[in-house]
Amino acid sequence: xxxxxxxxxxxxxxxxxxxxxxxxxxxxxxxxxxxxxxxxxxxxxxxxxxxxxxxxxxxxxxxxxxxxxxxxxxxxxxxxxxxxxxxxxxxxxxxxxxxxxxxxxxxxxxxxxxxxxxxxxxxxxxxxxxxxxxxxxxxxxxxxxxxxxxxxxxxxxxxxxxxxxxxxxxxxxxxxxxxxxxxxxxxxxxxxxxxxxxxxxxxxxxxxxxxxxxxxxxxxxxxxxxxxxxxxxxxxxxxxxxxxxxxxxxxxxxxxxxxxxxxxxxxxxxxxxxxxxxxxxxxxxxxxxxxxxxxxxxxxxxxxxxxxxxxxxxxxxxxxxxxxxxxxxxxxxxxxxxxxxxxxxxxxxxxxxxxxxxxxxxxxxxxxxxxxxxxxxxxxxxxxxxxxxxxxxxxxxxxxxxxxxxxxxxxxxxxx
Numbered sequence: 001x002x003x004x005x006x007x008x009x010x011x012x013x014x015x016x017x018x019x020x021x022x023x024x025x026x027x028x029x030x031x032x033x034x035x036x037x038x039x040x041x042x043x044x045x046x047x048x049x050x051x052x053x054x055x056x057x058x059x060x061x062x063x064x065x066x067x068x069x070x071x072x073x074x075x076x077x078x079x080x081x082x083x084x085x086x087x088x089x090x091x092x093x094x095x096x097x098x099x100x101x102x103x104x105x106x107x108x109x110x111x112x113x114x115x116x117x118x119x120x121x122x123x124x125x126x127x128x129x130x131x132x133x134x135x136x137x138x139x140x141x142x143x144x145x146x147x148x149x150x151x152x153x154x155x156x157x158x159x160x161x162x163x164x165x166x167x168x169x170x171x172x173x174x175x176x177x178x179x180x181x182x183x184x185x186x187x188x189x190x191x192x193x194x195x196x197x198x199x200x201x202x203x204x205x206x207x208x209x210x211x212x213x214x215x216x217x218x219x220x221x222x223x224x225x226x227x228x229x230x231x232x233x234x235x236x237x238x239x240x241x242x243x244x245x246x247x248x249x250x251x252x253x254x255x256x257x258x259x260x261x262x263x264x265x266x267x268x269x270x271x272x273x274x275x276x277x278x279x280x281x282x283x284x285x286x287x288x289x290x291x292x293x294x295x296x297x298x299x300x301x302x303x304x305x306x307x308x309x310x311x312x313x314x315x316x317x318x319x320x321x322x323x324x325x326x327x328x329x330x331x332x333x334x335x336x337x338x339x340x341x342x343x344x345x346x347x348x349x350x351x352x353x354x355x356x357x358x359x360x361x362x363x364x365x366x367x368x369x370x371x372x373x374x375x376x377x378x379x380x381x382x383x384x385x386x387x388x389x390x391x392x393x394x395x396x397x398x399x400x401x402x403x404x405x406x407x408x409x410x411x412x413x414x415x416x
C-alpha cells in the first residue's frame with residue numbers, strides 16, 4: 001500500500017483535507033488556513049458583541065429592544081464574550097458546544113454571530129441527522145428570542161420568518177461544504193486505491209514473468225544436461241571408440257556444459273513461486289530465426305512493417321538472447337497495433353558477437369494522442385519486457401523520442 005498523497009500547499013486547505021489523520025489522533029491537525037479562519041471568526045464575533053452591547057446601552061437602541069434591567073445588558077455582553085472564546089474550541093467539540101450554548105440563543109443578541117458559527121461547524125463536521133436536530137431546536141429558541149428581544153419597527157411574525165430563513169441558509173451552506181469535502185476525500189481514496197492496485201498488478205506481472213523465465217531456463221538446462229549425460233554415457237560404455245569419435249563427443253560435452261553455465265548464470269536471482277502449479281509442457285520457445293515469421297504474421301494482419309536485419313553470424317546468437325529479442329519485437333508490434341493502428345512500424349535488429357544485440361522498434365505517434373484499436377490489455381507488457389531485459393543483463397528504453405515517434409529500444413549482451 002502507498003501512503004496518502006500530501007498536496008503541494010496543504011496550508012491552503014482545511015485540516016480534514018490537507019493531510020490524513022495521524023494514528024492515535026481522533027481529528028486532524030489545524031492548518032494555517034484553519035487558524036486564519038478561526039481568527040477572522042473571533043474578530044468578527046467580537047466586533048458584533050461590542051456593536052450590540054453599545055447599541056443596547058444607547059438611549060434609543062436601533063437593533064433590538066433594550067432588556068428590562070440594565071444589568072442584563074452587561075450579562076448579554078458577557079455571554080457574547082464567552083461565546084467568542086468558545087469559537088477556538090468549536091472544531092474539537094462542535095456538538096457539545098452547540099448543545100451547551102443552545103439556551104443562550106433564546107435571549108442573547110450579543111452571542112448571535114458566534115453561536116451561528118458554532119452551529120455552522122456542527123453542520124460541516126457532523127452527520128445530517130445531528131444538524132437537522134440542532135436546526136429544529138434553534139428555530140424553536142428563535143421564536144422565544146423574537147418575543148423577548150423584538151426588533152424596533154418589525155412585527156413578531158417577520159422576525160420569526162427572518163430567523164427561519166437565516167437558519168435554513170446556514171444549514172444549506174454547511175451541507176454543501178460537507179458534501180464537497182466528502183467528495184474530495186472519496187476521490188482521494190479512490191486515487192490511492194487505484195495506485196495501490198496498479199503497483200500490485202506490476203508486482204504480479206514481474207512475478208509471472210520471473211516464473212515464465214524460470215520455466216524456460218529449466219527446459220533449456222534439462223536439454224543441456226541430457227546431452228551431457230548421453231555423451232558421457234557413450235564414452236563410459238565405449239572406451240575403445242576411435243579417437244575422432246571421442247574428440248567429437250568431448251567437444252559436444254564441452255559446448256553443452258558451457259551453454260548450461262551461461263543459461264544458469266542468466267537465471268540466477270529469478271525466484272520461482274513455490275506454490276506455482278506446473279502447466280502442460282509448452283511448445284518450443286521462439287528464437288531469432290523466428291523473427292521473419294513474426295513480421296510476416298503482423299503484415300498478414302494488416303500492419304505495415306519495414307524490417308531490417310543486420311545481424312552478423314546470426315547462427316551463433318545464444319538461444320536466450322534470440323528469444324528475448326523475439327519477445328521484445330512481439331511486444332513492440334502488439335503495442336503498435338493497439339495504440340497506433342495504421343501507423344508504419346520500423347523494426348531494426350543488428351549486432352554481433354561481443355557487440356551485443358540491438359532491437360529498435362519505432363512507429364509514428366498517432367494524431368490527437370494515443371488511440372485504442374479495441375485490443376484488450378493489462379498495461380503491464382512493457383513491465384514484463386523490462387524485467388526480462390534486466391535479468392538478461394541488458395538495457396531497455398521506451399517512450400517518445402526527440403522526433404515525436406514512439407520508440408522501443410533494447411540492447412542485449414552477446415558474448416564473443
